[in-house]
Amino acid sequence: MADQLILLGTWISPYSTRVKIALAEKGVDYEFREEDLSNKSPLLLKTNPVNKQIPVLIHNGKPVCESLIIVQYIDQVWNHKSPLLPSDPHQLAQARFWADYVDKQLSSAARQVMSSTSETQETAKNDFIGCLKVLEGELGDKPYFGGETFGIVDVALIPKYSFFFAYEQFCNCSIVAECPALLTWVHRCMEKESVSKNLPDQHKVYDKISERKKKLQSKTGKQPNKIGVKHGKSPRKIYKCCLPHDRLGGVDDACGVGLDLHSDRLWMWPPPFVLLLLRSGAAFESPPSSFALNPRFWNNNDLDY
Numbered sequence: 001m002a003d004q005l006i007l008l009g010t011w012i013s014p015y016s017t018r019v020k021i022a023l024a025e026k027g028v029d030y031e032f033r034e035e036d037l038s039n040k041s042p043l044l045l046k047t048n049p050v051n052k053q054i055p056v057l058i059h060n061g062k063p064v065c066e067s068l069i070i071v072q073y074i075d076q077v078w079n080h081k082s083p084l085l086p087s088d089p090h091q092l093a094q095a096r097f098w099a100d101y102v103d104k105q106l107s108s109a110a111r112q113v114m115s116s117t118s119e120t121q122e123t124a125k126n127d128f129i130g131c132l133k134v135l136e137g138e139l140g141d142k143p144y145f146g147g148e149t150f151g152i153v154d155v156a157l158i159p160k161y162s163f164f165f166a167y168e169q170f171c172n173c174s175i176v177a178e179c180p181a182l183l184t185w186v187h188r189c190m191e192k193e194s195v196s197k198n199l200p201d202q203h204k205v206y207d208k209i210s211e212r213k214k215k216l217q218s219k220t221g222k223q224p225n226k227i228g229v230k231h232g233k234s235p236r237k238i239y240k241c242c243l244p245h246d247r248l249g250g251v252d253d254a255c256g257v258g259l260d261l262h263s264d265r266l267w268m269w270p271p272p273f274v275l276l277l278l279r280s281g282a283a284f285e286s287p288p289s290s291f292a293l294n295p296r297f298w299n300n301n302d303l304d305y
């Protein structure tokens, strides 16, 4: 009996794009189901109950979560062609290191670019370009990150290309001028059908992000207690945040609140603002003795890349 494969994702998500590319490399057919992250499907909640995030690959009814883990799973199951992971243990460790660098360092720098203001733009740009240059250095003269063939680090990084135009607009920079060798690598990857057919259009991505930014800015003007009501709970205490406005990093008018929702958890809004607070070591006016940030209270699909 043929394998049944369902991919839960969104068209814009670079994490979903990784999975699409890996499946295309293997020549495997699948059904793509577009998720609405503001109203997640019962199937998504059932198959990724811990993170409740896309992508999820459901193979003959069995779910696999986390994009890089899915790519590795695909490589193991469909091992007849286009190996994505090196067999040599040291090369494998290196590949995992660089894929992780893309996930952590580059994604974090890219988020800063997306939320930067005129004051923070220069730092955000330098950090972001700095990460791209590190990757460019790792690429060196090789055609692909792993060497002669397209592999997991290429799969991890190339979906970010769809966001290059948006990054350039938000940080007022030219990626091709800063990292020409990386752009040569991009064009080499784009010659592969598995990549060119699956990467979302840069302008469509830019429009969508601009729309989200506008929505986010209007959301941040809301009163904190309305947020509690929205989630069917009323806050017991509201902690005001003492982060200076010039360190809010682009989230103008952010309310910057923490809500104690009759549990030991502090609930904050909006998610990108929370990330900025955490990174900046923000102080709170009346800090709770201990608190946990529970990301599951958030609808954090804004600026999530």
Ligand SMILES: N[C@@H](CCC(=O)N[C@@H](CS)C(=O)NCC(=O)O)C(=O)O
Pocket (backbone or CB within 6 Å): 013, 014, 015, 037, 051, 052, 053, 054, 055, 065, 066, 067, 068, 298, 299, 300, 301, 304, 305
């Ligand atoms: N580390 C995860 C990240 C996936 C991720 O951030 N997915 C976002 C969309 S791009 C999502 O599902 N956001 C909704 C949420 O977190 O509630 C992976 O690599 O799969």
